[in-house]
Amino acid sequence: MQDMVVGVDLGGTNIKAGAVSSGGEMLFRSRMSTDASAGPERVADRIGMAVRDCLEGVEGGRERTAGVGVGSPGPLDPATGVVWAAPNLPGWTNVPLRRMVQDRVGLPCEVENDANAASLAEQWMGAGRGAASLVLLTLGTGIGGGIVLGGKVWHGFGGVAGEIGHMSINPDGPRCNCGGRGCIEAYASAPAMVRRMREAIAGGRRTTLSGQGEGLSARAIHEAALAGDAAARENMRMTGFYLGVAICNIMNVLNPEVVVLSGGVAAAGEMLLRPIRETVEERTMEAVRRNVRICFAALGEDAGVIGAARAFVTRGAAQ
Ligand SMILES: [Zn+2]
Structure with a gap:
């Protein structure tokens, strides 16, 4: 049964990820440095690591996971998951973040602007x-x-x-x-x-x-x-x-x-x-x-992760 989504909060300094249940409960947390200066490919690698942490941190995690939601600095195209620009992330111009994350984790992915993700989290659970x-x-x-x-x-x-x-x-x-x-x-x-x-x-x-x-x-x-x-x-x-x-x-x-x-x-x-x-x-x-x-x-620190997970769930019907 797919009853969880991994949410990722991509920041200029840290990547926070969490396994979020369909009821909005945080089942597992992972956090690592963004390593932003190494460029987008490296950051996507780090996101992949954080997601895998969450999949392994919950029993039966991969089977239970419907997909991955990523909250990213923007502006970005929510339909394609391309980040147009991210001021705190060097070299981020037209980065196809959704595809990059999907390729690394083998799960469907949605990308949402980080402030939008936070608003969704507060509306859902906050x-x-x-x-x-x-x-x-x-x-x-x-x-x-x-x-x-x-x-x-x-x-x-x-x-x-x-x-x-x-x-x-x-x-x-x-x-x-x-x-x-x-x-x-x-x-x-x-x-x-x-x-x-x-x-x-x-x-x-x-x-x-x-x-x-x-x-x-x-x-x-x-x-x-x-x-x-x-x-x-x-x-x-x-x-x-x-x-x-x-x-x-x-x-x-x-x-x-x-x-x-x-x-x-x-x-x-x-x-x-x-x-x-x-x-x-x-x-x-x-x-x-x-x-x-x-x-x-x-929701404090968790808003980004919870909102990114929620964005994955609500997106299908939103477009
Ligand atoms: Zn202005």
């Missing part, structure tokens, strides 16, 4: 469990996202839906690499928080963070805010406000049941969530926000 529709925002060095509608990832026409970081919240804002202006990424990512803090310090704002120099980080801003630093609190409040504006836009367009915040910046917790909720309360119609949950991701 913060959005039981909800049919969910939007996830990954908040870190950049801002990414994933959209799940009717229990499946919404890929869009060209396969690149969910680029939430490039939602403009200011048409006259700073120019972005995407060609747009005022993208939310320039306001609420970790580097954006740091830049705003530096500007405040340069403008003469008194703060305990003024001596931090290169050590200034989003985490340091959060810690200073918790300790009562007024400038740091203002920084957190504005970050939450900007995110709230973006989330209002998402809610107006999609009216999802759950909005999930994940990634390093989400560690700021309530300090971020409060201004987000206030902004949503102020700026959306009641019908748009009625019974909608805005919350943090629940």
Whole structure:
């Protein structure tokens, strides 16, 4: 009986893999370095090793496994499993990852964008469990996202839906690499928080963070805010406000049941969530926000693996 899928979370530093049961339970875990500098063929070899670890780590693993889902940095073509580009993986241009993994493990494979995989995991087993529709925002060095509608990832026409970081919240804002202006990424990512803090310090704002120099980080801003630093609190409040504006836009367009915040910046917790909720309360119609949950991701480190496995299962019907 095929009652499990191997999920793989491909990152720039580590490859995480897991044997995931049809009920979403992690039966076995494997983890190894990506060895990204050695190029795509080597990385695919490493993925093959991690998958075989999982097949051997569960009794009857190979017979029980329906296939392999890989969550990869993107953008990528979900239909063909070709990764168009992956900024953290040297030499990754038009890499036929699905075929490369299939050749190595002898099992059918699907490739999903990593943020999409995380959103699927949260919808299936995490913060959005039981909800049919969910939007996830990954908040870190950049801002990414994933959209799940009717229990499946919404890929869009060209396969690149969910680029939430490039939602403009200011048409006259700073120019972005995407060609747009005022993208939310320039306001609420970790580097954006740091830049705003530096500007405040340069403008003469008194703060305990003024001596931090290169050590200034989003985490340091959060810690200073918790300790009562007024400038740091203002920084957190504005970050939450900007995110709230973006989330209002998402809610107006999609009216999802759950909005999930994940990634390093989400560690700021309530300090971020409060201004987000206030902004949503102020700026959306009641019908748009009625019974909608805005919350943090629940699966932590496992989200990538669980979501990649789930992507393999849901893909057949999604295309
Ligand atoms: Zn942009």
